[in-house]
Amino acid sequence: MKAFDGLHPELRRNLLMLFAAGLLFWSGLSAFLPTLPLYIEETGATKQQIGIVMGSFAVGMLLFRPQFGFLADRQGRKIVLLIGMVVAAIAPLGYLFAKSIIPLMAVRAFHGISIAAFATGYTALAADFSPEHRRGEIMGYMSLTTPIGTAIGPAIGGLLHASYGYTALFLSCAASASLGFLCLFPVVNPVINKPPQNEIDNRFWQLLLSPRVRVPAIVLFLMGLSLGSVHTFISLFIKSTGVDFNGGLFFTAAAIASFGVRLFTGRASDKYGRGLFVTLSLIVYTLAVACIYLATTPAQFFLGGFMEGAAAGSIFPTMSAMMADRALPHERGKVFGISLMGFDIGLVGAGPIFGAVAETIGYRSMFSVAIALTTIATIVFLTQSSKSLTTSLRFALGRGIDGYALK
Structure with a gap:
C-alpha cells in the first residue's frame, strides 16, 4: 500500500499482520449477516423476537x-485484540447448540464481546501506528479490512449455507477467527507514556460528558439505530416484497462501495478536515435508507446497498480519525470505547424497537423512522460538533478546524 511507503520496516510489518487479522475477523463475522435472521426464523421466532x-x-x-478501552490503555492493545479473536472463534460453535430464543440471545450477546474487544483494540492500535499528518490516510487504509471482509464473508457464508447447511457455515467462521488469532502474535505494542494510575481510573465520566466525546457518541447512537434496522431486517424485507434479489448481494454492494470510498476519504480528510466527510456521510446514509424505503426492484435494492456502504465506509474511519485527533495516546482506548458505546446502544435498541415497529406498520414503513433518525444525526453534527454554532457549522462543512482536536 502506498500509505505505508516511508514507514519503518518493523512498523510496516506490524500494520500488515494487523491488517491480515482484521480481514479474517470481519470476513468470519459478516458471514452471518444474510443467513442468521433466516436461521432464527426457522426456530419459529416472530419478527420482534428476531430483532x-x-x-x-x-x-x-x-x-x-468501555472496559476493554480501559484495558487497552493499561495493558496494551494486543491483549484486547487477542481476547476479541478468541471470542470470535468460540461463539460460532454456540449457534450449533442454540435452538430456542433464550440460548440464541445468550450466544449472540457473547458473540458481541468479540467486536467490543477487537474493534476497540484495532482502532486504537492503528491510531498509535499513524503519524499525525497522515492519520486519516493510514487509518482509512487499515479500515479496509471491514469492507473487504464484509464482501467476502456474506458471499462465502451464503454459498456454504446453500451447499452444506448451517453447520459448515458456523465451523468456517470459527476457523477464520482461529487463523486471525495466529496472525496477531507477531504484532508488537508501541510504547505509550501513561499518566498516574489514579488519573486513568477517574476520567470515565469526565470523558463521557465532555463535548469532544458526547456529541460524536450521540451521532453514533442515532447511526446505530438506523444501521441496525437495515442490517437486521433487510433480508426479511426483501423476502416480504417478493422481489427476486439475494439479500447477500445487498451486503456485497455495500462492501464494494465501502471499499471504494475508503481509498480516498482518509487522505482527503487529512487535507480538507474530518467534519466535511462526516456530514456528507450522514446525508448519503439518509438517502440510502430512503432508497431502501422506496425500493421495488433488484436494481433499487442494489443501489440502496451501494449508497449505504459508501456512507458507512466514509463515516466510521473518518469519525475514528476525528476521535484520535481529540485524544492523547494514553487515553485513546477509553475515548474510542466510550464514544463507540453510543453506537452500541443504538444497535441494542434497533432490533427490539424496529422489530416492534415492523410488527405494527410493516417493514417498509419502518424504514421511514430510520430516515428520520439519520436526519436528526445530521442536524446534531452540523450544530454541535464544535464549541459554538458558528464554529460547528464551519467545521462540519469543511470551512474550519476541529475546536476539540489535541496536539
Missing part, C-alpha cells in the same frame, strides 16, 4: 466496550 436476538449482539458490545 431481539440480533440486537443481543450489541449487548455484549455495550457492556464490555
Whole structure:
C-alpha cells in the first residue's frame, strides 16, 4: 500500500499482520449477516423476537466496550485484540447448540464481546501506528479490512449455507477467527507514556460528558439505530416484497462501495478536515435508507446497498480519525470505547424497537423512522460538533478546524 511507503520496516510489518487479522475477523463475522435472521426464523421466532436476538449482539458490545478501552490503555492493545479473536472463534460453535430464543440471545450477546474487544483494540492500535499528518490516510487504509471482509464473508457464508447447511457455515467462521488469532502474535505494542494510575481510573465520566466525546457518541447512537434496522431486517424485507434479489448481494454492494470510498476519504480528510466527510456521510446514509424505503426492484435494492456502504465506509474511519485527533495516546482506548458505546446502544435498541415497529406498520414503513433518525444525526453534527454554532457549522462543512482536536 502506498500509505505505508516511508514507514519503518518493523512498523510496516506490524500494520500488515494487523491488517491480515482484521480481514479474517470481519470476513468470519459478516458471514452471518444474510443467513442468521433466516436461521432464527426457522426456530419459529416472530419478527420482534428476531430483532431481539440480533440486537443481543450489541449487548455484549455495550457492556464490555468501555472496559476493554480501559484495558487497552493499561495493558496494551494486543491483549484486547487477542481476547476479541478468541471470542470470535468460540461463539460460532454456540449457534450449533442454540435452538430456542433464550440460548440464541445468550450466544449472540457473547458473540458481541468479540467486536467490543477487537474493534476497540484495532482502532486504537492503528491510531498509535499513524503519524499525525497522515492519520486519516493510514487509518482509512487499515479500515479496509471491514469492507473487504464484509464482501467476502456474506458471499462465502451464503454459498456454504446453500451447499452444506448451517453447520459448515458456523465451523468456517470459527476457523477464520482461529487463523486471525495466529496472525496477531507477531504484532508488537508501541510504547505509550501513561499518566498516574489514579488519573486513568477517574476520567470515565469526565470523558463521557465532555463535548469532544458526547456529541460524536450521540451521532453514533442515532447511526446505530438506523444501521441496525437495515442490517437486521433487510433480508426479511426483501423476502416480504417478493422481489427476486439475494439479500447477500445487498451486503456485497455495500462492501464494494465501502471499499471504494475508503481509498480516498482518509487522505482527503487529512487535507480538507474530518467534519466535511462526516456530514456528507450522514446525508448519503439518509438517502440510502430512503432508497431502501422506496425500493421495488433488484436494481433499487442494489443501489440502496451501494449508497449505504459508501456512507458507512466514509463515516466510521473518518469519525475514528476525528476521535484520535481529540485524544492523547494514553487515553485513546477509553475515548474510542466510550464514544463507540453510543453506537452500541443504538444497535441494542434497533432490533427490539424496529422489530416492534415492523410488527405494527410493516417493514417498509419502518424504514421511514430510520430516515428520520439519520436526519436528526445530521442536524446534531452540523450544530454541535464544535464549541459554538458558528464554529460547528464551519467545521462540519469543511470551512474550519476541529475546536476539540489535541496536539
